[in-house]
Amino acid sequence: MTESCTLIIFGATGNLAQRKLLPALYHLERADLLPPEMRIVCSGRKAHSQSDWLAYVQQVLEQHAREPLSGDDTDRFAARMVYHQGDLADPATFAGMATLLNDSNYPANRVFYVSLPPAVYGDVVEALDRQGMLEESDAWRRVVIEKPFGCDRESAQNLQRKLGRHLREDQTYRIDHYMGKAMVQNVLVSRFANLMFEPLWNRNYIDQVQITRTEQLGVGSRAGFYEGTGALRDMLQSHLMQLMALVAMEPPVSMDADELRDEKVKVLKTVRPIHHDAVHAQAYRAQYGAGRVDGEAVPAYLEEPGVDPHSVTETYAALRLYVDNWRWRGVPFYLRTGKRMAEARTMVAISFKQPPKHFFRTAHIERPPPNWLIMSIAPEESLRLEISVKEPGLAMKTRQIGLDAPFRCEHHAQTDAYEGLLMDLIEGDRSLFLRYDEVEWAWRIVDPVLGVWATERDFIPTHPAGQWEPEESYRIFDKAHHRWRHRLDPEP
Ligand SMILES: NC(=O)c1ccc[n+]([C@@H]2O[C@H](COP(=O)([O-])OP(=O)(O)OC[C@H]3O[C@@H](n4cnc5c(N)ncnc54)[C@H](OP(=O)(O)O)[C@@H]3O)[C@@H](O)[C@H]2O)c1
Numbered sequence: 377m378t379e380s381c382t383l384i385i386f387g388a389t390g391n392l393a394q395r396k397l398l399p400a401l402y403h404l405e406r407a408d409l410l411p412p413e414m415r416i417v418c419s420g421r422k423a424h425s426q427s428d429w430l431a432y433v434q435q436v437l438e439q440h441a442r443e444p445l446s447g448d449d450t451d452r453f454a455a456r457m458v459y460h461q462g463d464l465a466d467p468a469t470f471a472g473m474a475t476l477l478n479d480s481n482y483p484a485n486r487v488f489y490v491s492l493p494p495a496v497y498g499d500v501v502e503a504l505d506r507q508g509m510l511e512e513s514d515a516w517r518r519v520v521i522e523k524p525f526g527c528d529r530e531s532a533q534n535l536q537r538k539l540g541r542h543l544r545e546d547q548t549y550r551i552d553h554y555m556g557k558a559m560v561q562n563v564l565v566s567r568f569a570n571l572m573f574e575p576l577w578n579r580n581y582i583d584q585v586q587i588t589r590t591e592q593l594g595v596g597s598r599a600g601f602y603e604g605t606g607a608l609r610d611m612l613q614s615h616l617m618q619l620m621a622l623v624a625m626e627p628p629v630s631m632d633a634d635e636l637r638d639e640k641v642k643v644l645k646t647v648r649p650i651h652h653d654a655v656h657a658q659a660y661r662a663q664y665g666a667g668r669v670d671g672e673a674v675p676a677y678l679e680e681p682g683v684d685p686h687s688v689t690e691t692y693a694a695l696r697l698y699v700d701n702w703r704w705r706g707v708p709f710y711l712r713t714g715k716r717m718a719e720a721r722t723m724v725a726i727s728f729k730q731p732p733k734h735f736f737r738t739a740h741i742e743r744p745p746p747n748w749l750i751m752s753i754a755p756e757e758s759l760r761l762e763i764s765v766k767e768p769g770l771a772m773k774t775r776q777i778g779l780d781a782p783f784r785c786e787h788h789a790q791t792d793a794y795e796g797l798l799m800d801l802i803e804g805d806r807s808l809f810l811r812y813d814e815v816e817w818a819w820r821i822v823d824p825v826l827g828v829w830a831t832e833r834d835f836i837p838t839h840p841a842g843q844w845e846p847e848e849s850y851r852i853f854d855k856a857h858h859r860w861r862h863r864l865d866p867e868p
Contacts, residue, residue: 378803380413380483381516384473386464386500387491388418392522396553397491398433399440400794405453406446409799415482416457419473421464429459442790464492464500474507484515487801490522497521498538505542512547520549520801523614525810527605528826529819536812549801550810554615556793556800559753561808562783563622563724564631566751566759573749576728578703583746584854586710586725586861587619590717592669594841595691599682607693608661608822608829611713617644617818618810620709623724624699633806637814644817648698655828658697660849661690664716667841674716674841688836690829691715692845696852697821708854716841718862722753725861736764736774743857745776745866752864758782760864776866 383401385393404410418429433454437445460476462469477486486509490500501519504510510517521539526532539548554560567573576582589611595602602610621640628635650658666676677683677691692714699709728747736744748762759781767773800808839846844862853859 378409378411378799379485380411381485381487381802382415382417382477382482383487383489383802384417384419384477385489385491386419388459389420389422390491392491393418394436395440396792396794397489397798398436399442400792400798402437402441402445402449402453403792403795404798405456406449410456411483411802413483414456414802417460417473417476417482418457419460419462419464419469421461423461424459426459430454430457433457464496464503467503467506470503470507470509474509477509485517486515487518487520489520494522494524494535498535501539501542510542510547516547516804518547518549518801518804519543520551523550523552524605524609525550525815526819527609529816529823532815532819536816545812546806548812549806550812550815551797552614552618552810553793553797555618555808555810556795556797557753558791558793558796559751559757559783560619560622562757562759563619563751567623568627579705579707581728582707583727583729584708584710584858585620585623586712586727587616587623587723588725588861589616589713589722591715591720592717592842593720594664594674594716595677595680595683597681599680602691603683603687603689606661606689607691607713607715608659608695608825612693612695612711613818613822616711616713617821618814619724620697620699620711621814623726624704624709626703631807633809634811636807637811641811641813641817642701643699644814644821646699646701646704647817647821648700650695650697650821650824652824652828655825656851658695658852659825659829660692660694660845660852661829662692662714662837662839662845662849663687663689664691664714664841665838667716667843669716669842676838676841677716688829688833690836692717692839692849694845694849694852695822695825696854708858710852710858710860712845712849712860714845718842718844720755721863723861723864724751724753726750727861736766736772744774748861748866750861750864756782756864757784758864762866778865780864 385397387393401416434450460473462472488504490497492500526535621643624643625639628639663677667674678685678687694712697709726749730746734744744764750760752758761779762776764774765777767775797808837846837848
């Protein structure tokens with residue numbers, strides 16, 4: 377039975393709470409998964425009476441819940457919820473909250489969800505500690521912080537020093553919602569619940585690994601955040617590096633949180649450092665220009681509201697990395713992410729080496745296509761295996777076919793990554809949350825690239841919105857025959 381707790385959301389009026397946290401909690405309510413006594417305290421700066429707040433939450437849910445609201449569920453949800461007003465710069469806000477939480481109607485176990493601008497994470501945790509709200513004599517206390525965890529290795533270390541004065545590592549839940557996606561977890565299941573892949577999962581059989589996360593959306597209203605961040609920090613250092621660790625890690629001793637994270641850290645530690653002289657050979661950045669997405673004209677990044685017209689912030693980033701261990705040495709891992717690309721797609725595409733000798737002619741082409749294994753995370757949730765077969769007819773010719781296995785059928789309920797992560801949080805399962813050393817090692821990998829790009833402020837290549845990256849990006853490939861794998865189906 378899940379223990380009851382009080383969940384306190386700081387930043388309850390923000391974008392993340394509206395789009396993700398409140399809807400996820402409501403969906404858990406509908407599925408009867410929240411502990412009956414659990415209370416939710418929503419903290420914000422704006423003045424709201426309790427009834428105003430509940431009306432606001434109702435509106436948010438009408439807009440973001442997956443299905444039309446049901447009266448019983450919304451009533452139960454509303455009964456758990458209380459609004460607490462206060463500016464976090466004012467110590468009285470924390471004193472008032474401590475008084476509220478000490479009321480016996482609020483379960484003593486507490487989760488503080490810090491959905492606030494990153495600059496205030498440390499101050500909020502310090503203020504909670506000062507009021508004794510993190511003290512664990514009678515019950516547990518957990519604190520969730522959202523990505524970004526710093527903007528380079530040094531700032532991540534500084535943030536950690538500040539948090540570490542008030543929190544133990546096992547109380548700190550660093551959330552990367554990508555880790556909550558079912559298909560990301562399926563990477564683990566595909567690898568460790570199926571023996572057939574294991575003998576092939578190494579440098580003897582695998583030629584290259586590509587990890588892709590592209591979107592068609594532009595920067596939208598997030599220019600303020602994005603201008604100082606860029607694609608490398610926003611996506612690649614976090615989500616894609618996590619995916620790479622799952623693909624490359626050794627089987628853990630168990631699925632226990634620390635065993636799993638130990639293996640991920642070993643991968644990140646083993647990544648060959650990129651020397652600053654090698655940055656141009658191993659990293660590529662670009663920015664989207666004006667173009668068309670799904671037939672509709674869209675502006676260049678530089679024309680988006682809030683973007684500096686001379687900005688060289690990258691909206692596309694690609695890296696070639698090597699995991700220098702016994703299993704992977706010499707196999708290139710290509711990681712790439714971009715906004716305003718031709719398609720929105722997240723996948724891990726693994727290409728195998730050629731057989732040592734070719735006995736059969738292939739139709740139309742000189743070089744037979746390699747076997748590919750594609751783990752598609754979005755938009756399809758599927759596994760695809762490409763193999764050569766004999767073409768029907770008298771001639772002994774081969775062609776490539778794809779075996780597609782979608783994971784989701786119509787009867788499977790949709791869930792959002794935040795639902796699973798919130799349940800893990802309440803249950804104290806840290807396996808899908810990042811440990812500090814994972815964060816620090818991931819920054820160590822990208823820091824040299826950030827350093828070189830920071831000095832090159834005069835020029836950034838562009839590509840038309842709605843198209844794939846420029847061919848210039850091929851310079852990061854290790855072998856002449858390597859090309860970006862854009863889609864589930866092979867390119868014509
Ligand atoms: N949005 C996403 O999809 C997303 C995804 C991944 C990670 N994150 C991370 O999640 C965190 C929250 O993001 P967000 O998009 O929700 O940001 P947001 O829309 O800007 O919301 C920030 C929240 O913090 C509150 N706040 C700011 N300063 C405050 C202060 N001094 N006292 C009290 N409240 C204060 C704001 O209250 P007011 O309403 O009063 O201004 C608002 O509720 C950020 O760290 C972000 O990096 C967000």
